[in-house]
Amino acid sequence: MKNFFKGLLTLYILSFLIGLLTVNAEAAVGKPTNVSFPSEAKYVGTETCATCHEKENREYELSTHARITVSNENEFIANGCEMCHGPGSIHVDNGGGKGTMINPSKDPSICFSCHLEKKAEFSLPYHHPVNEGKMSCADCHDLHGTDPRPWTSSSMDDVNATCFKCHKETRGPFVFEHEAVGEGCTTCHKVHGSIHDKMLVIRDINLCLRCHTQVNYPTIGDFNHGATRFTQGTCFSGGCHTAVHGSNFDDHLRY
Ligand code: HEC
Ligand code: HEC
Ligand code: HEC
Numbered sequence: 001m002k003n004f005f006k007g008l009l010t011l012y013i014l015s016f017l018i019g020l021l022t023v024n025a026e027a028a029v030g031k032p033t034n035v036s037f038p039s040e041a042k043y044v045g046t047e048t049c050a051t052c053h054e055k056e057n058r059e060y061e062l063s064t065h066a067r068i069t070v071s072n073e074n075e076f077i078a079n080g081c082e083m084c085h086g087p088g089s090i091h092v093d094n095g096g097g098k099g100t101m102i103n104p105s106k107d108p109s110i111c112f113s114c115h116l117e118k119k120a121e122f123s124l125p126y127h128h129p130v131n132e133g134k135m136s137c138a139d140c141h142d143l144h145g146t147d148p149r150p151w152t153s154s155s156m157d158d159v160n161a162t163c164f165k166c167h168k169e170t171r172g173p174f175v176f177e178h179e180a181v182g183e184g185c186t187t188c189h190k191v192h193g194s195i196h197d198k199m200l201v202i203r204d205i206n207l208c209l210r211c212h213t214q215v216n217y218p219t220i221g222d223f224n225h226g227a228t229r230f231t232q233g234t235c236f237s238g239g240c241h242t243a244v245h246g247s248n249f250d251d252h253l254r255y
């Protein structure tokens with residue numbers, strides 16, 4: 001029995017690693033396609049935008065996207081501000097104003113023109129409602145800032161802070177904290193979309209066993225879960241540890 005579960009765990013870790021590989025392969029970013037810019041407008045270049053949008057430009061100069069040039073063999077496509085906002089000549093000729101530039105916070109298609117694989121993620125059965133227009137990439141990503149990810153790989157705290165803006169109920173403080181949350185919401189959740197309900201990374205006991213496997217498994221903590229518990233469902237359903245983010249009432253996070 002023990003070996004069986006060890007096998008399961010290995011399988012899981014393997015599939016996780018393969019998952020990582022695939023994501024990396026997909027992360028290769030393509031060139032913009034199928035973007036409908038205001039048809040008659042022409043590109044004017046970032047220097048022109050900077051004359052009126054000094055603040056955005058100052059932030060943007062240090063950002064990831066500022067280092068990108070996109071063009072195909074024959075044709076210049078876009079870089080700078082206009083890669084996300086579309087060609088700006090009409091906007092500039094009008095002295096600025098609303099409605100003459102693409103605003104990606106209202107429609108993310110311009111992002112998908114390069115980040116095609118993100119379009120697929122937001123089309124999975126369980127996803128943040130970006131395509132539905134209820135929120136935008138900019139709710140979590142700082143596109144003009146030095147790094148579009150307003151967090152660092154060394155500090156998951158910042159990712160959580162982004163999530164807490166909207167999901168305050170997961171923030172606590174709780175009388176009984178679940179240390180896993182300190183590892184970051186992404187330990188258990190996909191952020192764009194997932195095939196699993198609640199955007200879980202995986203929706204079975206392996207979600208929890210990654211951290212809660214002991215030598216005397218299926219004992220977890222000081223309780224043998226094998227015969228009676230695992231038949232009831234996942235660790236977090238069936239009336240078990242439903243307070244996965246922390247509890248004010250029960251030290252075993254049951255409610
Ligand atoms: C002549 C000055 C001027 C220039 C040049 C200019 N803008 Fe603007 N822009 C404005 C003004 C004014 C507004 C309206 C601000 C407001 O109402 O809050 C604006 C608004 C915008 C908006 C918001 C539009 C919306 O509908 O919400 C974007 C995006 C934008 N500009 C991008 C750019 C880009 C990219 C460039 C370069 C291609 C550029 N601007 C060049 C003056 C300018
Ligand atoms: C990587 C994509 C990207 C690039 C490149 C980019 N922006 Fe933006 N910009 C955005 C997004 C997304 C928003 C919407 C942000 C929001 O709603 O908080 C935005 C919003 C704006 C706005 C409207 C702000 C407001 O308060 O409504 C202006 C003006 C603007 N950008 C100007 C610029 C200028 C000038 C540049 C170049 C120096 C630039 N942007 C480069 C993605 C980009
Ligand atoms: C013209 C193509 C293009 C457009 C349009 C574009 N991006 Fe990017 N973006 C890139 C490239 C290329 C990178 C760098 C990829 C890398 O370093 O792996 C990048 C990087 C990023 C990253 C950081 C990835 C990382 O690993 O750090 C985020 C987040 C991001 N883009 C979001 C957006 C959003 C949101 C939009 C729309 C507002 C957008 N991008 C529009 C090409 C684009």
Ligand code: HEC
Pocket residue numbers: 027108111112115118122128130135136137138139140141149159186191192
């Ligand atoms: C709910 C918050 C949220 C929203 C909305 C969101 N992102 Fe992200 N995004 C994240 C987080 C968090 C990460 C880092 C994921 C990780 O570290 O596992 C990320 C990573 C990325 C990356 C780089 C890593 C990768 O997965 O390739 C890109 C590119 C990206 N997002 C693009 C987008 C685009 C484009 C949109 C809008 C269409 C968007 N994101 C909307 C939170 C969000």
Ligand code: HEC
Pocket residue numbers: 127128129134135139140159160162163164165166167185186189190191197198199200
């Ligand atoms: C701008 C607000 C906003 C931010 C920021 C945000 N979310 Fe969400 N989140 C939403 C909305 C809206 C939904 C959809 C709720 C619904 O459909 O009832 C959602 C749904 C979810 C769900 C599924 C909940 C359910 O009941 O199906 C999870 C899990 C989730 N978000 C996690 C995260 C994580 C992790 C982050 C940080 C990377 C994050 N969210 C950042 C607004 C946000």
Ligand code: HEC
Pocket residue numbers: 160163164167170171180181182184185186187188189197198236237244245
């Ligand atoms: C240890 C794994 C784990 C971590 C870490 C985690 N979650 Fe969850 N989350 C879950 C599980 C399991 C569910 C419940 C799924 C179910 O019952 O269908 C859930 C449900 C949710 C929901 C749906 C509403 C609810 O409470 O049931 C939201 C929103 C959510 N999580 C956001 C977050 C945010 C934000 C973070 C980071 C602060 C986070 N989660 C960290 C495992 C986790």
Ligand code: HEC
Pocket residue numbers: 178179180183187207208209210211212221235236241244251252253
């Ligand atoms: C990233 C690692 C990690 C993940 C994933 C994780 N946990 Fe935890 N969990 C911990 C740590 C660390 C503690 C505190 C030390 C301990 O009691 O083992 C803890 C404590 C607990 C406790 C309280 C211990 C007790 O005495 O009752 C419960 C219950 C719990 N976790 C349930 C879950 C459930 C359910 C899941 C899956 C949804 C899960 N954990 C996923 C790391 C994790």
